[in-house]
Amino acid sequence: MARVVRRVWIAAGATAIVAFCLAPFLWIFIASITPEAVPDASKPWSSERAVQYFPAEPTLRNYVDLFKDVPFALYFRNSTIVATGTMLLGLVLASLGAYGFVRFRFVGRGPLLTAMLLTYMIPSVVLLVPLLVILRRIGLIDTFPGLILAESTNTAPFVLLLMINYFSTLPRELEEAAQVDGCSPLGTLVRIVIPLALPGLVAGGLLAFIMTWNNFVFAYLFTNTDNVKTLPVILRLFVLGEPAVWGVSAAGAILTTVPVALLFLLFQRMLIGGLSAGAVKG
Amino acid sequence: MIAVSVTRITNGAARRRICGRSLPYAFIAPIGVLLLTVSIYPVMYAIWISMTDASLLQLARARFVGLGNLLRMIDDDVFLQGLWRTARWDAAVVLSELAIALPIALFLNLSFRGRGFVRAVVLLPYVIPPAVTALLWVYMVDGHFGVINDLLVRLHILRHPVSWLGESGGSFAVVTVAMVWAGQPLMAIILLAVLQSIPRELYEAARVDGAGAWHSFRLITLPHLMPTILFLLLLRTIWMSNYVDMIYIMTQGGPGFSNYTEAVYSFMLIQQFDIGYASAVAVVLAVILTVASIFYIRHLVRTVLT
Numbered sequence: 001m002a003r004v005v006r007r008v009w010i011a012a013g014a015t016a017i018v019a020f021c022l023a024p025f026l027w028i029f030i031a032s033i034t035p036e037a038v039p040d041a042s043k044p045w046s047s048e049r050a051v052q053y054f055p056a057e058p059t060l061r062n063y064v065d066l067f068k069d070v071p072f073a074l075y076f077r078n079s080t081i082v083a084t085g086t087m088l089l090g091l092v093l094a095s096l097g098a099y100g101f102v103r104f105r106f107v108g109r110g111p112l113l114t115a116m117l118l119t120y121m122i123p124s125v126v127l128l129v130p131l132l133v134i135l136r137r138i139g140l141i142d143t144f145p146g147l148i149l150a151e152s153t154n155t156a157p158f159v160l161l162l163m164i165n166y167f168s169t170l171p172r173e174l175e176e177a178a179q180v181d182g183c184s185p186l187g188t189l190v191r192i193v194i195p196l197a198l199p200g201l202v203a204g205g206l207l208a209f210i211m212t213w214n215n216f217v218f219a220y221l222f223t224n225t226d227n228v229k230t231l232p233v234i235l236r237l238f239v240l241g242e243p244a245v246w247g248v249s250a251a252g253a254i255l256t257t258v259p260v261a262l263l264f265l266l267f268q269r270m271l272i273g274g275l276s277a278g279a280v281k282g
Numbered sequence: 283m284i285a286v287s288v289t290r291i292t293n294g295a296a297r298r299r300i301c302g303r304s305l306p307y308a309f310i311a312p313i314g315v316l317l318l319t320v321s322i323y324p325v326m327y328a329i330w331i332s333m334t335d336a337s338l339l340q341l342a343r344a345r346f347v348g349l350g351n352l353l354r355m356i357d358d359d360v361f362l363q364g365l366w367r368t369a370r371w372d373a374a375v376v377l378s379e380l381a382i383a384l385p386i387a388l389f390l391n392l393s394f395r396g397r398g399f400v401r402a403v404v405l406l407p408y409v410i411p412p413a414v415t416a417l418l419w420v421y422m423v424d425g426h427f428g429v430i431n432d433l434l435v436r437l438h439i440l441r442h443p444v445s446w447l448g449e450s451g452g453s454f455a456v457v458t459v460a461m462v463w464a465g466q467p468l469m470a471i472i473l474l475a476v477l478q479s480i481p482r483e484l485y486e487a488a489r490v491d492g493a494g495a496w497h498s499f500r501l502i503t504l505p506h507l508m509p510t511i512l513f514l515l516l517l518r519t520i521w522m523s524n525y526v527d528m529i530y531i532m533t534q535g536g537p538g539f540s541n542y543t544e545a546v547y548s549f550m551l552i553q554q555f556d557i558g559y560a561s562a563v564a565v566v567l568a569v570i571l572t573v574a575s576i577f578y579i580r581h582l583v584r585t586v587l588t
Binding site for chain 1 (some may be wrong): 303308321324331389396400402405408410414416422431442463520527531552557565567
């Protein structure tokens with residue numbers, strides 16, 4: 001009896017939690033397959049849309065219109081370029097740096113490491129004005145390299161921290177063996193350490209990708225044209241009701257979510273530890 | 283002959299030693315240069331420009347005003363009320379997140395089939411873009427076709443649909459709910475990790491001693507969680523104080539100035555090209571948060587951790 005009660009109780013709890021977390025997605029998905037209501041000419045004062053729990057005739061029309069009426073594909077491309085670029089820049093520089101910090105003892109190691117990790121604690125709000133001015137001055141405003149550099153203020157120290165944690169868990173013996181066999185330090189990093197640290201690199205890289213994909217403020221302030229603006233910027237227009245077709249906006253929200261949600265669900269075991277480490281960003 | 287080869291050897295050794303010494307710096311130089319250009323130099327620049335009356339339109343004409351921007355803040359109602367709005371936003375979001383995350387963490391700590399799936403689903407709101415979260419909730423609370431209005435009317439809690447984002451209290455509530463929905467998973471997952479590290483023997487011993495579920499929660503679970511909870515409250519407060527995305531996307535800070543936290547205010551000032559003052563607001567916010575954190579941590583060290 002007690003076991004049955006426990007099972008019912010757990011099923012109820014799990015259902016409540018899953019519903020709480022997924023219901024908004026379900027609702028926006030339904031909106032994305034709901035055809036746009038035809039305005040009733042006899043009642044011009046009433047709103048065209050009413051609450052609709054499930055459309056009588058589900059349609060993919062909104063997804064087609066999303067690409068036809070809105071430069072969604074362009075924004076999607078931009079987001080992909082910026083997120084991938086930031087991820088690669090962060091991975092390369094952070095791997096090199098983490099290896100330097102983990103494997104060598106040198107003058108100034110402690111202070112340098114502290115300074116680099118402290119940059120992660122700098123609130124983005126403080127950085128907005130200087131980054132805006134600097135990017136304008138060096139002509140990188142409204143360019144991919146400029147946006148990637150700006151995004152790196154968040155991602156680079158974070159990936160560095162993750163990589164340092166990961167590299168310190170790797171056994172040193174393999175690297176020493178490689179060096180005895182004549183491998184240079186850089187060769188050791190590339191041939192021995194990186195392959196061993198692959199799970200850590202995947203976690204760091206994906207989190208950097210997701211952070212950049214999601215960031216609104218930088219993309220909004222540091223871009224001007226459709227050729228560089230990223231998805232969160234166009235989603236803001238959707239929220240403001242532009243275009244005024246909610247089904248299209250809903251489709252846009254779904255397609256913006258899918259890449260990061262998929263990446264997260266596929267790699268969640270690797271990502272969860274990193275997510276907790278990222279809790280300090282303000 | 284011999285002399286030549288000796289010099290060659292010592293030269294080689296010297297070169298290797300110099301290389302060996304500068305080698306670590308070669309590894310850390312690239313990320314060092316990056317962080318210097320995109321973080322450390324910008325912070326100093328922010329502090330400098332916060333002491334000017336710089337406008338983005340006429341940057342060259344910026345005048346040094348020293349602490350003049352501080353005087354402007356003392357006279358600025360938007361800034362002064364922003365302090366209260368920031369505190370209200372922090373408290374509402376962070377405490378609600380805890381209130382939701384703690385039960386979820388306790389639940390996920392039970393062992394049952396499908397727990398991995400539930401845990402993944404719980405984290406989903408945390409990894410999606412804030413702009414999407416904003417759209418989801420704006421859509422759900424819409425005055426005409428929002429599902430939340432419809433449900434509240436059907437349940438006779440509301441008499442007729444409300445345009446939530448159109449009024450100051452309503453828009454604050456909606457943004458808070460959206461933020462809590464998106465932010466609670468982080469707390470839940472960190473608390474879960476702590477729960478899983480509590481030794482089972484403690485609970486068994488408590489049961490042998492006749493303690494019920496509530497007693498073992500209060501005497502074992504809560505004391506183990508407390509340091510992490512207090513730490514999370516601090517981190518999330520700092521984070522929320524600097525948060526712009528969802529507040530701006532859902533409300534633009536309005537109606538009126540009702541959702542102008544200091545971070546949003548600074549963001550709005552930038553868009554009005556008033557970057558000297560915008561920077562001053564951001565720097566003052568950072569200073570207040572740093573000082574408050576130091577006091578908070580010292581208080582914790584004295585009371586809780588000793």
